[in-house]
Amino acid sequence: MKNILVINTGGTFNKTYNPITGELEIDKEGNGLKEIEKLWLNGFKVINIIAKDSLDMTKEDRALIVKTIKKSLEKRIIIVHGTDTMDKSAKVLAEAKLNKKIILTGAMMPYSINSIEATANFCSAYGYITACNKKGVYISMNGKIDNYKRVSKNKEKGYFVETK
Amino acid sequence: MKNILVINTGGTFNKTYNPITGELEIDKEGNGLKEIEKLWLNGFKVINIIAKDSLDMTKEDRALIVKTIKKSLEKRIIIVHGTDTMDKSAKVLAEAKLNKKIILTGAMMPYSINSIEATANFCSAYGYITACNKKGVYISMNGKIDNYKRVSKNKEKGYFVETK
Amino acid sequence: MKNILVINTGGTFNKTYNPITGELEIDKEGNGLKEIEKLWLNGFKVINIIAKDSLDMTKEDRALIVKTIKKSLEKRIIIVHGTDTMDKSAKVLAEAKLNKKIILTGAMMPYSINSIEATANFCSAYGYITACNKKGVYISMNGKIDNYKRVSKNKEKGYFVETK
Amino acid sequence: MKNILVINTGGTFNKTYNPITGELEIDKEGNGLKEIEKLWLNGFKVINIIAKDSLDMTKEDRALIVKTIKKSLEKRIIIVHGTDTMDKSAKVLAEAKLNKKIILTGAMMPYSINSIEATANFCSAYGYITACNKKGVYISMNGKIDNYKRVSKNKEKGYFVETK
Numbered sequence: 001m002k003n004i005l006v007i008n009t010g011g012t013f014n015k016t017y018n019p020i021t022g023e024l025e026i027d028k029e030g031n032g033l034k035e036i037e038k039l040w041l042n043g044f045k046v047i048n049i050i051a052k053d054s055l056d057m058t059k060e061d062r063a064l065i066v067k068t069i070k071k072s073l074e075k076r077i078i079i080v081h082g083t084d085t086m087d088k089s090a091k092v093l094a095e096a097k098l099n100k101k102i103i104l105t106g107a108m109m110p111y112s113i114n115s116i117e118a119t120a121n122f123c124s125a126y127g128y129i130t131a132c133n134k135k136g137v138y139i140s141m142n143g144k145i146d147n148y149k150r151v152s153k154n155k156e157k158g159y160f161v162e163t164k
Numbered sequence: 165m166k167n168i169l170v171i172n173t174g175g176t177f178n179k180t181y182n183p184i185t186g187e188l189e190i191d192k193e194g195n196g197l198k199e200i201e202k203l204w205l206n207g208f209k210v211i212n213i214i215a216k217d218s219l220d221m222t223k224e225d226r227a228l229i230v231k232t233i234k235k236s237l238e239k240r241i242i243i244v245h246g247t248d249t250m251d252k253s254a255k256v257l258a259e260a261k262l263n264k265k266i267i268l269t270g271a272m273m274p275y276s277i278n279s280i281e282a283t284a285n286f287c288s289a290y291g292y293i294t295a296c297n298k299k300g301v302y303i304s305m306n307g308k309i310d311n312y313k314r315v316s317k318n319k320e321k322g323y324f325v326e327t328k
Numbered sequence: 329m330k331n332i333l334v335i336n337t338g339g340t341f342n343k344t345y346n347p348i349t350g351e352l353e354i355d356k357e358g359n360g361l362k363e364i365e366k367l368w369l370n371g372f373k374v375i376n377i378i379a380k381d382s383l384d385m386t387k388e389d390r391a392l393i394v395k396t397i398k399k400s401l402e403k404r405i406i407i408v409h410g411t412d413t414m415d416k417s418a419k420v421l422a423e424a425k426l427n428k429k430i431i432l433t434g435a436m437m438p439y440s441i442n443s444i445e446a447t448a449n450f451c452s453a454y455g456y457i458t459a460c461n462k463k464g465v466y467i468s469m470n471g472k473i474d475n476y477k478r479v480s481k482n483k484e485k486g487y488f489v490e491t492k
Numbered sequence: 493m494k495n496i497l498v499i500n501t502g503g504t505f506n507k508t509y510n511p512i513t514g515e516l517e518i519d520k521e522g523n524g525l526k527e528i529e530k531l532w533l534n535g536f537k538v539i540n541i542i543a544k545d546s547l548d549m550t551k552e553d554r555a556l557i558v559k560t561i562k563k564s565l566e567k568r569i570i571i572v573h574g575t576d577t578m579d580k581s582a583k584v585l586a587e588a589k590l591n592k593k594i595i596l597t598g599a600m601m602p603y604s605i606n607s608i609e610a611t612a613n614f615c616s617a618y619g620y621i622t623a624c625n626k627k628g629v630y631i632s633m634n635g636k637i638d639n640y641k642r643v644s645k646n647k648e649k650g651y652f653v654e655t656k
Binding site for chain 3: 531532534536600609617621623635637651
């Protein structure tokens, strides 16, 4: 099998409910990914960094993603990311010319609330990047999977669409 | 997006519990796939045929899969199939030289019991076949995705492994 | 069977995630209770009123609960209520001397996130009020079920305890 | 709180899917009850015995249930039991004149497949037996809760009804 590195940066995918505060918080330990890994009987390597809502991501955070990818040995990378600025990080990654196959994914609903959508997004990214034979930066959200320039979030509808 | 046809033939993926008889039965309407489609906000085309445990599949059943693929307009095909004879159907499909990109997937646990594993298998197949640029017959099970000759079921362990 | 009226006033029990806004909202239609009813094969009567976080409940809201109970024909009442002011509403109901068997319940986690806790709280209230042979106002939360004066929320721990 | 002993004897409630054999088996460790206990934040005492489909229960098995209750200090007992012979065990328990408050419950769907129905049955039994002030043998299934003579399984419909 192709070696794949999963970089988990936070976003809705990782939100969990805190019964004491009544708020949704980003789980820094990536338990959603751990549960997929366990229930899927698959062993993939995960690095948890940043743990932010993507609206709160800074230039430094994006630089850290680039640096993490540069340091990695894997040629195939999945980034779990918030949906609101997924396009922005994708652009930064494309401009960094990392010479790898990189795919961004995430979820409109937290894994802890609707595990199907989050699992489907992550695993379709996993399948795509396994087969992918062209370096570049891709997005995989609700079945739309392509170069990051051709998939974008429709904020009114709450899902991703192909960009004309 | 690439057009993909999903051919659902039954197998563990589709088993559901009948509270009257206390037995697991194959759901002929493919409600598991319908639920993934709905929760994932994706629209994929599904044909339900055969609806059998793959141990009960006959030569005629496999001929029907071949025929269904030949008649279809789509160049990318996902087959949801029981795990016990997935290799056998894959071989029949390879020998039929269908000139398409075909991937078989399924589940060790019914979608109705462990929806994560079934969703993960199906969606990783979906991602792989979307990116795939070489005609052939592939298998996608618990994160192992490759030409059908290189992925096989380990019946003692209850999951799929890479074939040396 | 004893006739039971369920009055659903909102609270955490009914919160659902809105993927467009990224916020938890109170579902005014009580779909959590509908799902329990359907999956449990039980038919209970539900009235949805108020639909508020219990911290936002006003004097008028509590008067409406009292009025709704007074108008009802049922002698056994379950109130689904937010946990933060469950004690306050219980006191108002006790002082209204309604001459019925009334039990308040709710959830620390939304039904849409952890359906087990919400189902367990609701159904233990259902069982208790079915067997109850003494008029009064009760609370049922995480297995603590008694007169409302003897069960209260521990806000630090995030669950209900017996009051000494 | 009232002390309650839970005696788990098996039945559909405890069935889990074995992916190696493709069969449903009775989980001898009662993980369904453990999960309810954990997610409900409640601590109840459970004894796991027999672990059988209730159609396979023998006279000796029923004698063991009687003996287990006799030896227990608790005055309130919940028995998790298969649905097909729940009535038969209830009759044996009634004839044993155990001088306790005993309630039988179970599930039409395994907890591992539909956790709502199983949780609802168990927790309504829990609530009922907490409030119950009359010794006897009761059944709690899908919201029908009463003396065991007045609740029975409708095998065609697949749920419990009140006996006229």
